[in-house]
Amino acid sequence: MTLLDTLRALVGPAHCLTDASATAPYLTDWRGRYTGVAQAVVLPADTAQVAAVVQACVAVGVPIVPQGGNTGLCGGATPLADGRAVVVNLSRLRQVRHVDPDNNAITVEAGVTLAEVQAAADGAGRLFPLSLASEGSCEVGGIISTNAGGVQVLRYGNTRELVLGLEVVLPDGRVWNGLRALRKDNTGYDFKHLFIGAEGTLGIVTAATLKLFAKPRQTVTAWLAVAGPAAAVDLLSRLRGIAGDRVTAFELISRPSLDLVLQHIPDARDPLPSPQPWYVLVELTDTLLSVDLGATLETELAAAISDGLVADGTIAASQAQAAALWRLRENISEAQKREGISIKHDVSVPVSAIPEFIERAAVALQQCYPGVRIVAFGHLGDGNLHYNLSRPSRDENADFIARTEDVGRVVHDLVHQLGGSISAEHGIGQLKRDLLPRYKSVTELQLMMGIKALFDPRGLMNPGKVL
Structure with missing residues (x-):
């Protein structure tokens, strides 16, 4: 009995996919950057079937690529191109x-x-x-x-x-x-x-x-135009000083990011009457009704406007308005995808270093690549920026994308200098695997490889990812 025969017997023929049209959706990552090849895509129904599939693959030395919703951004759930692996998709484990x-x-x-x-x-x-x-x-x-x-x-x-x-x-x-x-x-x-x-x-x-x-019993959401990243950091500090952990989210959004959403996402509307270079999306929540979060935010914003930190803003008057503001933020990645390929960075630095990173990175990149378009947005509250680069013209972009390694080094070296990380929340996958030796110490890498060898001495579990 071949491995494929064994897998079909374990999960049922309908859940062991080998036909090219059936396996195709599982073999390319969400961004379309990586496409791999697999012997089969297997969809077990429960933990026992997952264990049996792993045992069957290990018995014959076949690599295993675990996969969920296939929404990853670094190629971590995409098989390699050698065609040896079996993709084990967990989407049927639904309880x-x-x-x-x-x-x-x-x-x-x-x-x-x-x-x-x-x-x-x-x-x-x-x-x-x-x-x-x-x-x-x-x-x-x-x-x-x-x-x-x-x-x-x-x-x-x-x-x-x-x-x-x-x-x-x-x-x-x-x-x-x-x-x-x-x-x-x-x-x-x-x-x-x-x-x-x-x-x-x-x-x-x-x-x-x-x-x-x-569950929060009150939520206040605001879209604010700020003087710049430094003003945003100052505003965050002020809000946390008066509201503490009631500040649930604090997102930084550049004007180029919003422009892409307005261009590519139907029904997207600019919340403010005139364009501004930087925005923050702020949300405060509380389980108590005795504290008026709306009044608290309005009072602090009035002071921030007086001090020149905030140029304009709007506070959502309903849940629908709040949802519309959040859609502007959440659709930035989708809008960029529709615009075309860009060089993406998911980085983190200390919150206090965000303004310095944004200023120094822009200067360095414009010197090396004049006219580069910078789409910067992300979770300023925890120091995590999505810092994406492309040429404004599609005709020029292919040559720029071909220089991804050089462009990335400009960004990542600065992140490293500022005590940051080259991957804040997207992971390493295939995309950043070869960067780790530059930014991780020898001791860290040795510890990681030692743990990998202890758990997976044959190197069959998601090979070619992370290490």
Whole structure:
């Protein structure tokens, strides 16, 4: 019996895809940058089937590529071009296993989408705070494997801070059941943190127990034109000084970013009457009604306008208006995708260093590549910027994209000088794998390779990614 025969017997012929038209959607990443080849795409129905598939592949030395909603941005869930691997897609693991509102916890399988986790939490009177533009299609296994961030990290933290426990199929096919819904468990090494952000290189996450929170009872959302990134940082500090953790999100958006959305996204409207070079999208939330967040924000904004930090702004008067403001932010990536290929950077620096990074990077890039278009936006509240570069003209862009390595070095070297990271929330995947030796110490790389060798000595779990 061949491997494909074994896989068909394990998951059923309808869920072992080998036809080119059937496998195609699973073999190209969301950005269209990477297209791989696989022996098959297998869609197991539960953890036991995932374990059996892994055991079958390992027995014959076949690499395994774990995959969720295939919304990753660094090629981490795309097989290599050698055609040796089997893609194990987790989208059929769809159960919400348990919701425990008294313990503020929910246990879900890897194929449940982020939007479905949010809905299940809402149905229990709770909040699951992770929020991403791709939340309707990204899946729990993927967001854990990339340690996804999103817009509410400022208050609730990255995915890592939201995970209580995991269930993982290890590279030899054993199942580690670490689905503990505990806030305190001091019984040795906390293995779950090895799998969070490992991009499927140490095992396949099949289920997770996640933290829930009280639902906010009031929300205030504002779109503000600011004098520049330094003014935005100052405004953030002021707002946190008066509102503390009620500042849930604080997004920085450049005018070129908004212009792309207005150009490519139907029904998008500029919230303010005249263009400004920089904006922030601010959201404050609270579970209490005794504090008037709207009045608090208005008072502080009046002072910020008087001090020259804020030039103009609008506060959403309804949930629909707030949603429209958020769509402007969330559609920047989609608008850029429609505009064409760009050189993308997902970087982080200390919040206080954001203005310096933006100023110095722009100067350096314009010196090397005059006329470069910079589309900068992101989560200023936690120091994470999406810093994307292209030529304004499609005719000139192909030559510019061919210089991705040189362009990236300008950006990443500056990030490194400022004590930052070349990957804030998207991961390493294939895109940044070869950059790690430049920005990670020898000791860090040795530790990472040692952990990889311990868990996956044959190197069959998502090869060619991260390391």
